[in-house]
Amino acid sequence: MGGGIGKDGDRPSRLPCGCTTYLDDLMSIMRHLRVYHALLAILVVLAYLTGEDNALHAWLGYGVSAIILLRLAWALTGVPQLGLMRFYPHFEGLHLKTAMAHPAISRTLLLGIAVCLIGVTATGIAMD
Numbered sequence: 001m002g003g004g005i006g007k008d009g010d011r012p013s014r015l016p017c018g019c020t021t022y023l024d025d026l027m028s029i030m031r032h033l034r035v036y037h038a039l040l041a042i043l044v045v046l047a048y049l050t051g052e053d054n055a056l057h058a059w060l061g062y063g064v065s066a067i068i069l070l071r072l073a074w075a076l077t078g079v080p081q082l083g084l085m086r087f088y089p090h091f092e093g094l095h096l097k098t099a100m101a102h103p104a105i106s107r108t109l110l111l112g113i114a115v116c117l118i119g120v121t122a123t124g125i126a127m128d
Helices: 022-050 055-077 103-127
Strands: none
Touching: 022 055, 055 103
């Protein structure tokens, strides 16, 4: 392993000192985040498709709420890149020329999706 290439032809995940790099840690977080988003999307779509008349719909809703609570706990205790400030739009530098590419637009949409999903989930649990 002295050449810097792992046994599978990958780059080694650790430096010679035994520590991981910031990029390796960030990529590990992103893999977990992708799994979170995929699981959330699957549960939401299945809950929508099952309708409101059966117990499966309720359990899928409970699963969505558990995933949301897990994400909230992860945001409060995890790395700053996953924190709640990602949902807060900053409108500095927002001009008509740069409006479509400004981060405030995507953050506002992200906040709207989160509020709607939390609202629908909370309403479903309250009605149960």
